[in-house]
Each structure stands twice: as C-alpha cells, then as structure tokens.
Amino acid sequence: xxxxxxxPRHEVTEMGQEVTLRCKPISGHDYLFWxxxxxxxxxxxxxYFNNNVPIDDSGMPEDRFSAKMPNASFSTLKIQPSExxxxxxxxxxxxxxxAGGLTDTQYFGPGTRLTVL
Amino acid sequence: xxxTTQPPSMDCAEGRAANLPCNHSTISGNEYVYWYRQIHSxxxxxxxxxxxxxxxxxxxxxxxxxxxxxxxxxxxxxxxRDTAVYYCIVRENNNAGxxxxxxxxxxxxxxx
Numbered sequence: 001x002x003x004x005x006x007x008p009r010h011e012v013t014e015m016g017q018e019v020t021l022r023c024k025p026i027s028g029h030d031y032l033f034w035x036x037x038x039x040x041x042x043x044x045x046x047x048y049f050n051n052n053v054p055i056d057d058s059g060m061p062e063d064r065f066s067a068k069m070p071n072a073s074f075s076t077l078k079i080q081p082s083e084x085x086x087x088x089x090x091x092x093x094x095x096x097x098x099a100g101g102l103t104d105t106q107y108f109g110p111g112t113r114l115t116v117l
Numbered sequence: 118x119x120x121t122t123q124p125p126s127m128d129c130a131e132g133r134a135a136n137l138p139c140n141h142s143t144i145s146g147n148e149y150v151y152w153y154r155q156i157h158s159x160x161x162x163x164x165x166x167x168x169x170x171x172x173x174x175x176x177x178x179x180x181x182x183x184x185x186x187x188x189x190x191x192x193x194x195x196x197x198r199d200t201a202v203y204y205c206i207v208r209e210n211n212n213a214g215x216x217x218x219x220x221x222x223x224x225x226x227x228x229x
Contacts, residue, residue: 004160033216043161043204043219056216091160106217108160 004109006092012115018080021112024073025094033093033106034067034077043091049075050097082116089113120144120207126224129199135192137223139205142186148209150181151217152190154201161204161219164190195227 005024013019025032033048047057052069060067064083069075079086093106122140129135141150151166165172165179167188172179178191192199204222 042221043155045216045218048216093160105163105166106161108162111160 004092004094004107006090006109006112008112009110010113010115012117013082014117015083016081017116018078019082019086019114019116021077021090021092021114023075023077023092023109025075025092026107027073029094029096029107030072031095031097031106032069032075033095034075035091035093035108036088037091037111038088046077079114082114084116087114087116120148120218121205121220123203123205123220123223125221126226128226128228129192129195131197131227131229132194135195135199135225135227137190137192137203137205137225138187139190140187141205141207144185144207148207150179150185150188151206151208152177152179153204153206153217153219154199155204155222156198156201164203195225197227197229199225200227201225 004026007022030051034046035043036046037043044059046059047067048055049069052072065079067077089111091108091111093108095106120141120143149166149168152164153161154164155161164176165174167179167181169181169185181188202222202224204219206217
C-alpha cells in the first residue's frame with residue numbers, strides 16, 4: 001500500500017489566492033482527518049470525515065477554509081482567500097475506524113508545506 | 118485541550134534505553150493511552166497504545182501504572198533515527214471519539 005498520499009508537497013502562493021490541498025487516503029479506510037501544524041500552535045485537528053461525511057469541523061479556523069470528500073478515495077482542503085497566517089504544514093490522515101476502534105490507528109501523509117506570501 | 122503532561126525534552130545515549138514519561142491523571146476508564154512520534158519533516162507515526170495492561174511491539178514497550186494515571190514509553194535500544202518528538206495522547210477508542218488531540222510532546226534527542 002502506498003500509504004496516505006498528499007499533493008502538492010510544497011505550495012507557495014500570494015495572499016488572496018485560492019489554495020487547494022489534496023489527499024488520497026489508504027484504500028478501505030473509513031475515516032479521513034485534516035490537521036494543521038505550526039510552531040506556535042502545534043498539531044491541530046481541523047476536520048474529519050467518516051464515510052465521506054464531515055463529522056466534526058469545529059477546528060476549521062474560519063469560513064475561508066472548506067473541506068470536501070466527494071468519494072472514498074479523495075479529499076480536498078481549500079483556502080480562499082489565503083492569508084500569510086495560513087502558512088503551515090497541513091497533514092491528512094486516515095484510519096479504518098473499526099467498531100470498538102481497537103485497530104483504528106491513524107496513518108499520516110507526508111504533509112503539504114504551505115507558504116503564503 | 119490535551120489531557121496529558123510530558124517533559125518538553127529529553128536526551129538519550131545511542132544504544133541505551135529511552136524512557137519517556139507521561140502523566141494523565143484525569144484519564145477515565147474507557148480511555149486508551151496512545152503514543153505517536155514525529156520525525157523532522159514527516160507526518161506523525163503511530164507507535165503503540167494500551168488500556169491498562171503493559172504492551173510491547175516491535176517498536177517499543179508501554180508501561181501503564183496500576184492507577185492508570187501515568188505511563189512510560191520505552192525504546193529499548195535507542196538509535197539516532199529515534200530522534201523525534203514523541204506525543205502521548207489519551208482518547209476513547211470508539212467511533213465517536215476518533216479524534217487525536219496532540220499536546221506539546223517530548224523532543225527526544227538521541228546522541229552518539
């Protein structure tokens with residue numbers, strides 16, 4: 001298995017531009033998570049999906065952020081318009097979330113390093 | 118907010134055991150203790166988890182005290198590649214409690 005795949009690995013954009021981050025979870029995993037990591041705030045959960053449905057988006061910082069999961073193998077995190085304070089590493093993770101959760105280890109992708117100038 | 122307390126940093130000599138402590142004094146009966154680590158410029162990586170019994174796998178051992186208020190992650194023979202930030206996380210192990218809340222972690226430096 002290729003693991004969780006994220007693209008792009010690095011993104012540099014200018015303030016005000018739209019940014020779209022992409023994630024392909026591990027095949028068969030029912031849960032998908034988006035995290036953001038900064039030096040100041042550490043690793044924060046933004047939103048997570050179960051069977052393509054958003055379950056908890058309380059971590060999404062503002063309306064400028066939106067996430068979708070149109071099918072089981074693809075999710076996007078969009079920032080529009082982007083601001084310099086959005087600069088961070090964004091991680092996607094997936095898990096199988098079996099009942100009882102004893103094996104619902106989260107597997108993380110390599111992350112997308114976003115720089116907004 | 119994180120339910121755990123960890124020292125911000127630790128050093129360990131290469132080849133020696135690394136013992137990383139974690140306090141979780143408010144843990145409830147149905148909450149598990151998870152350990153993840155994050156090597157520089159990579160995503161977090163699962164290490165091990167447990168409820169109340171000690172656990173061991175190919176990466177590490179997890180020792181949980183009888184009152185479950187603290188635990189220790191043990192890397193039996195630390196290598197330079199074990200240098201990373203180690204996160205101790207407490208969470209319920211059910212579909213409704215699937216979130217991981219990361220605290221500050223312990224930055225482990227393995228030195229030659």
